[in-house]
Amino acid sequence: MIRLENVTKRYGSETVAVRDASFDVAKGDFVFLVGPSGSGKSTILRLVNRQERPERGDVWVAGQNVNDIPDSRVPFLRRSMGNVFQDYKLLTGKTVFENIAFALEVIGKPRHVIARQVPIVLDLVGLAGKEDRFPHQLSGGEQQRVSIARAFVNRPLILLADEPTGNLDPATGEGIMSLLDEINQTGTTVMMATHDHRVVNAMRRRVIQLDRGVIVRDQERGVYE
Amino acid sequence: MIARITYAFREMWASFRRNLTLTIAAILTSAIALLLVGTTLLIQRAFDNLLVQWKGDVALIVFVRSDATPEQIALIDESIRSAPTIIDVDKLEYLDKTQTYEEAKRIFAGDPVTLSLLTPENIPSEFKVVPITQDPALVRSLSEQYRSLPGVEDVALAEDEFEVISTLSRFVRTVTLVMSLVLLFVAVGLIWNTIRTAMFARRREIEVMKLVGATNWFIRIPFMLEGLLQGLIGAVLSCGGLWVLNSAWTSGVAGFKPGTGISSLVVPSGYLSGVMIVILLIGALAGAIGSAIAASRFLDV
Numbered sequence: 182m183i184r185l186e187n188v189t190k191r192y193g194s195e196t197v198a199v200r201d202a203s204f205d206v207a208k209g210d211f212v213f214l215v216g217p218s219g220s221g222k223s224t225i226l227r228l229v230n231r232q233e234r235p236e237r238g239d240v241w242v243a244g245q246n247v248n249d250i251p252d253s254r255v256p257f258l259r260r261s262m263g264n265v266f267q268d269y270k271l272l273t274g275k276t277v278f279e280n281i282a283f284a285l286e287v288i289g290k291p292r293h294v295i296a297r298q299v300p301i302v303l304d305l306v307g308l309a310g311k312e313d314r315f316p317h318q319l320s321g322g323e324q325q326r327v328s329i330a331r332a333f334v335n336r337p338l339i340l341l342a343d344e345p346t347g348n349l350d351p352a353t354g355e356g357i358m359s360l361l362d363e364i365n366q367t368g369t370t371v372m373m374a375t376h377d378h379r380v381v382n383a384m385r386r387r388v389i390q391l392d393r394g395v396i397v398r399d400q401e402r403g404v405y406e
Numbered sequence: 407m408i409a410r411i412t413y414a415f416r417e418m419w420a421s422f423r424r425n426l427t428l429t430i431a432a433i434l435t436s437a438i439a440l441l442l443v444g445t446t447l448l449i450q451r452a453f454d455n456l457l458v459q460w461k462g463d464v465a466l467i468v469f470v471r472s473d474a475t476p477e478q479i480a481l482i483d484e485s486i487r488s489a490p491t492i493i494d495v496d497k498l499e500y501l502d503k504t505q506t507y508e509e510a511k512r513i514f515a516g517d518p519v520t521l522s523l524l525t526p527e528n529i530p531s532e533f534k535v536v537p538i539t540q541d542p543a544l545v546r547s548l549s550e551q552y553r554s555l556p557g558v559e560d561v562a563l564a565e566d567e568f569e570v571i572s573t574l575s576r577f578v579r580t581v582t583l584v585m586s587l588v589l590l591f592v593a594v595g596l597i598w599n600t601i602r603t604a605m606f607a608r609r610r611e612i613e614v615m616k617l618v619g620a621t622n623w624f625i626r627i628p629f630m631l632e633g634l635l636q637g638l639i640g641a642v643l644s645c646g647g648l649w650v651l652n653s654a655w656t657s658g659v660a661g662f663k664p665g666t667g668i669s670s671l672v673v674p675s676g677y678l679s680g681v682m683i684v685i686l687l688i689g690a691l692a693g694a695i696g697s698a699i700a701a702s703r704f705l706d707v
Contacts, residue, residue, distance in 0.1 A: 230617070253621075260619035272611055287620035291409045335618070 182208040182339060182370045183229055188238035190224055190394075198224040200394040201238070206372065206387075208338075211365045213381050214374040215405055216391035222374035225391075226341045229372065230262055231255050243338055260288055263332025263369075267344035269324045271316040277303070277327050278312035284331045298334055306330045306360060322353035326360065333364055340364060342373040346380055354380060381405040410624065417628035421604045422635065428603060429636060432596040436640030436692060437647070439589030440685045444648040446582040447681045452671040453575035455512050463497075464564060465545055466535040468552050471559045472503065472528050478557030479531070485555060486533060492544055497536040503529050515672050530559050590692060593640065597633045597696030605629060605704045612705070626701040630694060633701075637693020638686065645682045652678055 183206040190199040199221040206212050214222040227233040228240050231247050240247040243261060250258055271280050278299055285295045303309050306326040316324050325345055332340055342361065346354030358380050365371045375381060381388060381404060388403030389396055398406075422429060468486070470479055479500075487495050501509065507526045514521040537545050549561040564572075605612065615625055656672050 256616075256619040256621045258619075259617060264617045270610065270614055270617075272614065283614070284618040286409070286413060287615045287618060287624060289407075289410050289624070331618070 182206055182210070182243060183372065184239075184241040185225070185228070186239045186241070188225075188228065188235045188240060190221075190228060190233060190235050197394045199228070199235075199391075202391075202394075202396050203238075204389055204396065204399055206370060208370055209365070209368050211362070211371045211384070211386040212373070213384070213386060213388045213403075214372065214391060215376060215381055215388055217376060219393075220391040221394040222376075222391055223343055224394075226264075226343055226372065226374055229339070230259055230264060230341060256288075260335060261337055262339040262341055263329075263335065263337040265325070265328050265332050265340065265342040265345045267347040269316070269328040271324055271327055271331075273316050276313050276315055277308060277319070280316070280327055281331045281334050284334055288335070302330045302334045305333070305363075320353070321349050322356055325349065325353075325357050329357070329360060329364070333369070337369065339370045339372065342371065344375055344377075345373065346375065346377050351379060355383070358384060378405040414628045414631060418631040418635065421608075421628065421632050424607070425600055425604050428596075428600040432593065432600045432636045433640045433643070435589065435596050436593035436637050436689055437643035439586055439593045440641050440644035440689050441647045441651075442582055442586035442589055443688060444644060444681050444685050445651065446579065446586055447684070448648070448652060448673050448678070449582065450575070450579050451673050451677055453571065453578075455515055455673075456671060457572055457575065463536050464499075464534045465537045466493075466549055466552075466564065467562045468533040468535065469530040469559045469562065470532065471557050472530050474531075474557035478555075482533065482552070482555050482557060486535060486552070489548065492537060492539045492548060494536040494538050499534040501532050501534065503527070503531050506530065506532050515674060590688070593637070594692050594696040597636050597693050598700045600636065601629050601633050601697040601700035602704055604632065605700065622705055625705060626698075629701040630697045633693040633697020634690055635693065637689040637691070637696070640693075641686045641689025644685055644689070648682065648685070649678070 185202050185204055188199055188202045189197070191197050202221075202225065214225055216222055224233060228235055229242060229247070231240075231250065234248060242258065245258070247258065272283065275283060281299045281302060282295045285298060290298075299312070300309070303312055306329055308323060308326050308330065311319070311323070316327065319327065325348075329340075329345070340361070345361070346357055349357060354377065361371055361373065362384070385402045385404070388398065388400050388405070390398035390400075390403075390406070468482060470482060474482075483498075483500065486493065486498060503526050507524065507529050510521065510524055510529060514524075535548075537548075539545065546563065549563055552558055553561045612625055652673060659672055
């Protein structure tokens, strides 16, 4: 589903974000990208959703070489993946329902589809009944659930999560992890960047460890160390 | 498709209302700029009325009495042509009564009293004379000669009548044109700035849109519509202003003594509508261009 082949990415001429990285993630996998801040985790996610382009090497997503996709087709690539962030990136002026509906609206889904899909996904993330709340009326964990709902409402093949538990206390983070696990069970490939030892150790999934842009470990059912 | 269209219009309205101050500034600037563009066109047309009979370097017009015989007309023609070193014989033009009457309709457009006294029968015909010589004294002495010929009613010299107006017309045209171009440029800039501000205010929203796979056009179109609407509203305002100005001018001019020339400085209403359509087009175009540049440049926020 996601394959990196000898990918190198530098910011400017000095900073090497990712150096000669290669790995292959099968459909339905759950992968942790771990490592300290600045080790290149986020860059890999940004290479996969083509917010960045590699300097060398190829990034393959769902059988397509992301490098070969013309700019005008990038939106269609992104419709096959959902994004979850540490800071949720919710629109503060919109309600929970509107935030999720927005993701469908901007890709041109008709109103009746939106009216049907949003309640289903709200139910899935455990926020049924809170559709009319605004983000500031929700706890951090609830806001993250909204952002996961927004990422998942379009039933993407891939879910990319960048430190989704970074702003949450351990118990709330656990809830978010079991939600991501649940989404993974539906067949969605999940790639999550984190430096949260607890969640990695608790999940015992594949771990790709980065250190200053270099992959130093790629282990099935790994722990953080 | 319908979902996309309603989305675009809804977003346009929301953004329009959010940045009300900037929007009003952009609209007013484009209105004033377009008002100047329109005024330029109208002034030019009004002066053209006055200058229509002097087009093409005509310096001298010999008016021939309406009851002149063909022999008299031939004699006048002959004596004008007898001085090929002073006048340009090839450019000598004779307008018969019907042609002169057509011309008079424009000259006396704002002076229906005078026009009603003229008919294709009682109007003089005319010779239009283009001189070669640069010496105005020579042209003037020529005019005295023509005046004494039988059948000549009068001889008019451009120097006496319209040199000043023609210079004035050129000056006014240049000044208003430059001013309107500068203001139009400012209007495009202001529209560009409102759109940029609107996009900056919504950069988070745009980021999310890009990440969930909205196309650039989908994001861009509401902003472009917004700019287009600003230009268009400005144009509508300036059309209203132009109409008020033109009505006031036309009725003001009607009070002048007939035959002073000022009364021909009016514009037919058909021409006014044409100018209004041009202004609406320029307004829409300016708005679309300003916002398109902004929307393309700031889509990476």
